[in-house]
Amino acid sequence: MAGAKLDALLVSHSANVRYLSGFTGSNGLVLMLVDRAILFTDPRYKIQASSEVDCRVQVVRGPLLPHVLAVIKRLRARRLGFENNRVSFEAYQFLKEHLPLKTALDPVAGWVEEQRMIKSDDEIDHIRRSVDLNSAAFERAVTRLRPDMRESELAAELDYRMRRLGAEGPAFETIVASGPRTAWPHARPSSDKLRGNALVLVDMGANLDGYASDMTRMLFVGRPGARVKRTYGAVLEAQLAAIDAVRAGVTAESVDRAARRVLRSHKLDRAFVHSTGHGLGLEIHEPPRLGKKDKVTLQAGMAITVEPGVYLEGFAGIRIEDTVVVTSNGCRVLTPTSKDLRVI
Template identity: 40%
Template structure:
């Protein structure tokens, strides 16, 4: 699997780049299977135009590398530092014309280490990688389905614990506990539990606010399974809510469902955004839908494709993304409903089965 992915990357590199250097994160995971986070210890995966693979790796991470599909490790101890490993790589690579790097994730610390090599130019390889990662293979989809199962089961287990006087942080903690119990490797972003007036904050991370009767609660959270993300939002009510809030909920639900029904190969990202936005605008709340309709999901919580205005990207089979319209009224409330979708050969698959009818606790 990883060898095949690297072959696709190499086919894009051969005309323009001698090597690609990846730093810890989703791209390194995608092409090598090595799942690490950036730290003070320098770590690189190097893919050559001949599809040779090298790792510069601290000794403490050696047990995480699988070399069954080939590869060379240039390791170093904490006492040695990475300089000798970089010099060994320099000897292996010789004089290079162009090195491909990830402009959006590489740090100055890592770039300075690359400067020890002999080369003429640095070029951004990010666009090519984003294009490759947009279309998910069968193994990726299997992991994503499992991640979705984790979030749905965890939300179902958490909802009965939401009562008057419980804090948002307590709800978030329960959610994260339930996800861990079911195999989540962590959370891809800070769990959002935003009740009442705080629901108007699209990124309202859980706070010490106590939940009150008659409030909407926006719950936006995610799980990670084998590195792959599920990202789910549901808005629930604690007790009866006003007719105005019920109407807002109905509009968001309608916008979510209409955009999803339009998903198929050949549709553009911006057209889906327009469908949802028009429904909310016609309902009188156009100024209160303040973000894009959705974002890609996979090894990252946010990746290509982005469903938003002025994005003419044509959707293709295998692309995975969220659909999450919302309405946010300052100092009053917010509503968001989010599903995870896959483009199929003749339409879409909604990975989520959790009800979108208003749940009143």
């Protein structure tokens, strides 16, 4: 804050509140001052906050912002930073209308997220355990897969297995799609039955102790034909090339470029319609993004996904995704699940 000449920083995004204070409740604000921090929450979380948080906790009744502003006024803060990409318009208007005239409101989008990009050893261990649990849930659910099962049934089985193994729940809505619907990158599970002689795409992640994992694997119900095998091989080649490109010091766009170069050699690059990956941690999608124009330099300790895919309307979509940790000389793949096309 000193570098930006701020007297205080108001943090409102729940993942950032948790990162800075340890508080996991649904209603909390952190006011960062030069020499201390204060967590504001309501009476529902009094006991919880006292056991989770090591900074000062101020339990208040009613909306939190008026109590934050009371502290700002008492301290005579001249410059208050706020997360302009996270705060609601209503909260912004309230701040503008009720701050003292001599207090400037400064937008500071992405400050905490930038700190969160580099994971501590403890955070990496949390992510690794989430990845392991996610893979174990996948293995257990797949053994119960039946050709007449509905997409929604398989999704429910995957979520159930995550919770049985100790997850707080899925890190995002589990994706299960069969046949031509695999060409929808973010298809929601439907009531359709898994098709015979068709691909099944499963994209799933667990939330364990607050940390997310993310994995995509492909199944085939029946006997895959030559085109399926050829396309799957191309995507796998692209994914391995992208993983090989990951290391501290390279740009995010260079990893994306490595995947696209392979798909271009197979004349599939135009069917790759999203970025190659993203960061993850307390949220399923965090910086950095690994896209065509993303110039962020990768650093050791970043946890990212590598997930190229191709989506061919009327035929199928194929995506392969792992969670990896950037190291000084490469990366460590956390996902233990085989990347072979699994035939059911």
